[in-house]
Amino acid sequence: QVTLRESGPALVKPTQTLTLTCTFSGFSLSTNGMCVSWIRQPPGKALEWLARIDWDDDKYYSTSLKTRLTISKDTSKNQVVLTMTNMNPVDTATYSCARQYGSSGIDYWGQGTLVTVSS
Amino acid sequence: EIVLTQSPGTLSLSPGERATVSCRASQSVRSNYLAWHQQKPGQAPRLLIYGASSRATGIPDRFSGSGSGTEFTLTISRLEPEDFAVYYCHQYSTSPQTFGQGTKVEIK
Numbered sequence: 001q002v003t004l005r006e007s008g009p010a011l012v013k014p015t016q017t018l019t020l021t022c023t024f025s026g027f028s029l030s031t032n033g034m035c036v037s038w039i040r041q042p043p044g045k046a047l048e049w050l051a052r053i054d055w056d057d058d059k060y061y062s063t064s065l066k067t068r069l070t071i072s073k074d075t076s077k078n079q080v081v082l083t084m085t086n087m088n089p090v091d092t093a094t095y096s097c098a099r100q101y102g103s104s105g106i107d108y109w110g111q112g113t114l115v116t117v118s119s
Numbered sequence: 120e121i122v123l124t125q126s127p128g129t130l131s132l133s134p135g136e137r138a139t140v141s142c143r144a145s146q147s148v149r150s151n152y153l154a155w156h157q158q159k160p161g162q163a164p165r166l167l168i169y170g171a172s173s174r175a176t177g178i179p180d181r182f183s184g185s186g187s188g189t190e191f192t193l194t195i196s197r198l199e200p201e202d203f204a205v206y207y208c209h210q211y212s213t214s215p216q217t218f219g220q221g222t223k224v225e226i227k
Binding site: 037039046047048049052060061062063096100103104105106107108109110111112 | 165218
């Protein structure tokens with residue numbers, strides 16, 4: 001079955017760079033039409049889409065965050081990595097990765113990992 | 120960027136009642152690539168509807184989606200106790216993808 005799991009630091013300091021890894025199983029990111037997105041959700045607030053990487057290595061980013069985000073994949077390890085530079089307390093949120101496949105949109109979500117930005 | 124505006128922000132209903140949530144897009148959602156996700160406290164979101172009107176695997180038929188272009192609707196025909204949650208619309212037709220601000224369906 002399809003599973004996704006996020007990993008990374010629970011706490012980062014302001015100005016630091018956050019690196020999150022999404023490890024997935026049950027599908028291959030080399031399959032035509034397959035994508036992985038990152039989404040975040042500040043406590044008590046709405047979902048915010050951050051970035052997406054496609055099977056052909058095309059990459060897409062949030063307009064407001066694109067200067068701070070980098071998404072990459074390691075198909076052999078079934079992993080997608082998201083880095084976010086210059087972290088700020090307002091970036092405190094649960095960060096989730098999710099599978100996206102063709103016309104179905106986001107069909108599987110990871111449980112998410114809470115990242116707190118504080119000195 | 121396509122802005123999605125959901126209404127109402129909160130819906131107070133009783134079990135057995137019908138729930139209707141609207142999602143308006145600032146520009147046309149190409150190919151009706153509009154989805155609805157349900158989120159319960161402390162849980163990951165779950166896909167309910169994709170392509171505006173197609174139910175995801177395992178979703179009960181009391182959930183239905185409709186609409187096209189810039190106006191979309193999620194309808195829950197008869198609310199069950201487990202349906203009280205927050206619902207988000209999501210457009211994936213154009214990057215950057217966007218979510219609505221969410222609609223909370225609460226017990227009256």
